[in-house]
Amino acid sequence: MATPAGMRRSLWLETAPSPSFAALEGDGRFDVAVIGGGITGMTTALLLAREGRSVCLLEQGAIGTGTTGHTTAKVTSQHQITYSRIRTTHGKEAAATYGQAMEAAKERVATFVDEGIECDFRRRPADVYASRPGERKLIEKEAVSSTRIKPLAEAPRFAVENSRVGIRFVGDRVFSLKRRNIEDLAAGEGAIVYRDGRKVAGYRDDDGTLHAVSTRCTHLGCQVAWNAAERTWDCPCHGSRFSVDGEILNGPATRPLPP
Ligand SMILES: Cc1cc2nc3c(=O)[nH]c(=O)nc-3n(C[C@H](O)[C@H](O)[C@H](O)COP(=O)(O)OP(=O)(O)OC[C@H]3O[C@@H](n4cnc5c(N)ncnc54)[C@H](O)[C@@H]3O)c2cc1C
Numbered sequence: 001m002a003t004p005a006g007m008r009r010s011l012w013l014e015t016a017p018s019p020s021f022a023a024l025e026g027d028g029r030f031d032v033a034v035i036g037g038g039i040t041g042m043t044t045a046l047l048l049a050r051e052g053r054s055v056c057l058l059e060q061g062a063i064g065t066g067t068t069g070h071t072t073a074k075v076t077s078q079h080q081i082t083y084s085r086i087r088t089t090h091g092k093e094a095a096a097t098y099g100q101a102m103e104a105a106k107e108r109v110a111t112f113v114d115e116g117i118e119c120d121f122r123r124r125p126a127d128v129y130a131s132r133p134g135e136r137k138l139i140e141k142e143a144v145s146s147t148r149i150k151p152l153a154e155a156p157r158f159a160v161e162n163s164r165v166g167i168r169f170v171g172d173r174v175f176s177l178k179r180r181n182i183e184d185l186a187a188g189e190g191a192i193v194y195r196d197g198r199k200v201a202g203y204r205d206d207d208g209t210l211h212a213v214s215t216r217c218t219h220l221g222c223q224v225a226w227n228a229a230e231r232t233w234d235c236p237c238h239g240s241r242f243s244v245d246g247e248i249l250n251g252p253a254t255r256p257l258p259p
């Protein structure tokens with residue numbers, strides 16, 4: 001897919017070598033067809049091939065150029081306040097199962113690296129921090145949930161790593177909740193702003209032209225957030241991404257953001 005006007009390219013896609021493959025010709029027989037060459041499909045195909053299956057990996061575009069090509073490149077088992085959320089909604093055991101799966105996934109990636117991927121992989125503590133005074137209790141709850149889940153305590157690496165989770169409070173920082181209008185945006189700036197009394201996802205391009213689309217992701221309605229690095233609207237819920245004019249860059253959304 002061509003990069004929409006105004007959108008910055010991902011560092012990884014800009015700098016990493018991108019393998020290309022010819023289109024599949026004719027018929028073939030395989031044990032398994034894996035659809036999608038992101039990290040999920042690549043990992044699935046690799047593990048199946050190692051188990052001795054013949055695998056056909058089918059990618060509609062180029063390998064690794066979907067969501068996988070746009071990550072911040074961290075691999076973590078600590079995701080904001082997920083442990084306390086799962087513990088509250090599904091109980092301690094579910095939170096523990098989730099934690100074990102996250103740990104196993106992280107270590108799976110680390111093992112791939114050990115097998116010979118030169119990517120400057122380093123282990124670092126995970127920091128979860130509050131950005132508003134009212135969030136302090138949520139962070140404290142998460143610290144308790146992520147360190148006291150029984151089965152997780154049996155996983156020393158997780159325990160060690162999370163005992164170092166920095167619970168940083170930026171509580172003194174007072175956020176400006178002032179309502180901004182789209183005309184207030186500076187060149188290159190995107191934000192949730194107001195236009196004619198309606199909340200919009202607004203952006204002013206480098207030429208000064210204003211762009212505005214709906215703030216609601218067309219997948220399940222979460223509010224999109226501005227990605228200043230790539231100049232895109234990203235949905236925090238399931239990863240849909242949109243250009244400043246609302247075009248779909250990544251699913252699961254299947255409809256563009258309307259104006
Ligand atoms: C902005 C952002 C930052 C993130 N940062 C991180 C991070 O730092 N660390 C982390 O762990 N996770 C991060 N994530 C989440 C993580 O990137 C995703 O969970 C992961 O990359 C999803 O991989 P995937 O293989 O499932 O999907 P994708 O990478 O999107 O791969 C799916 C592939 O399937 C192909 N495809 C789709 N339909 C078809 C079809 N019908 N036929 C053939 N091919 C098809 C697509 O072209 C695509 O290449 C981030 C997500 C986003 C949006």
Ligand code: FES
Binds near residue numbers: 217218219222236
């Ligand atoms: S609600 Fe936006 S991706 Fe699901």
